[in-house]
Amino acid sequence: MTSLLVVERTTAMHRVNPVAKLLAALTIAIVLVLTIDVVSAGVALAVEALLLPFAGVRPRTFWIRTAPVWIAAPLAALTIALYGQPGGTVHFSWFLIHVSDGSLHLALATSLRVLAIGLPSVVLFITIDPTDLADGLAQVLHLPSRFVLGALAGMRLVGLFAQDWQALEAARRARGVADRGRIRRFLGMAFALLVLSVRRGSKLATAMEGRAFGAPVRRTWARESRFGAAEWTVVAAGLLIAALAVVVSVATGSWNFIGAR
Incomplete structure (x- = not known):
């Protein structure tokens, strides 16, 4: 079975262990969530803009995949501008x-915080192959293999949903049962x-159980998941962005811890 989530390893970033990418994105997100x-957010976004080309x-892929983030940022800003807590001059x-x-x-x-958190997360995620991610979660983070393999199997089937929907729609049209009632047709499909x-x-x-995927023994893995210099570099980049954002914000007196609001 094929999946739409398969990633071609065309660059050095595509070959970096997915665990390192997750840690880097999570570090940035946690720090930026603590303040508004x-x-x-501006400092983090500026540094990310310098690093994202690498x-x-x-x-084209970047703009298509990050389009929801670019749409969500101004919408969130508009909502806050209209209904946020008033202060200063009322316009x-x-x-x-x-x-x-x-x-x-x-x-x-x-708006800046949504972009600073969303853009690197999306970019790093689209360079992750599901199989590599499963290998990293099980071998590097030592998560339960049954959970990891089950999640991997589910992710591998995601790409088939669109194909199944198209095939089902074509079959129903061929039988003449998909010409009227969009809501009824959608619910039926x-x-x-x-x-x-x-x-x-x-x-x-059943097939996975027959191949002993759920056996209560220590599993062996076909591919070794390594965590080396490249992975530590990616994690360090995430820590650097987060630390720089905090230092500059505190130094300028702009730090606004959400717990103090």
Whole structure:
């Protein structure tokens, strides 16, 4: 079975252990979640802009995959600007809407934070192969192999959902039962796809059990998951971005810890 999540190892970043990518993205996200200010998010985003070209993602792929982040950032900023906590000069007020200096500053900080967290996470994720990720989680982080292999099997089947939906739609049209009622048609196809997924999952579980994937013994792995200099470099880059954002924000007096709000 094929999957849409298979990644070609065309650059050095694609060959980096996925665990290192997850740790780097998680470090940046945790630090930026602790504060909501323009300086920390802006500094992190500026450094990420310098490093993202080295991720080996093609420009077209980058803009397509990160499109939801670029859409979510201004939408989040608009919501905060209209309904955020007012402060300073009020520019517009009507019913629940209060646009002020405080809400606009908070909106800008929120937008930058969404971009600073979302962009590196998406870019690093699209360079991860599911099999490499499973190997890393089991061999580097020592997570339970049964959980890891089950998740890997599920991820491998994600790419088949779109194919199943298209085949099911074509079959229903050929039988003349998909010409009217979009909602009814969608619900019928969704139920049919659910039944198909349950059957496929049962067969896959039986096949995996027959191959001793659930045996209570220490597993061996076909490929060794290594964590070397390249991986530590990626983790260090994440720590550097997070530390630089905190230092600059604290030095300029912009640090705004969310727990103190």
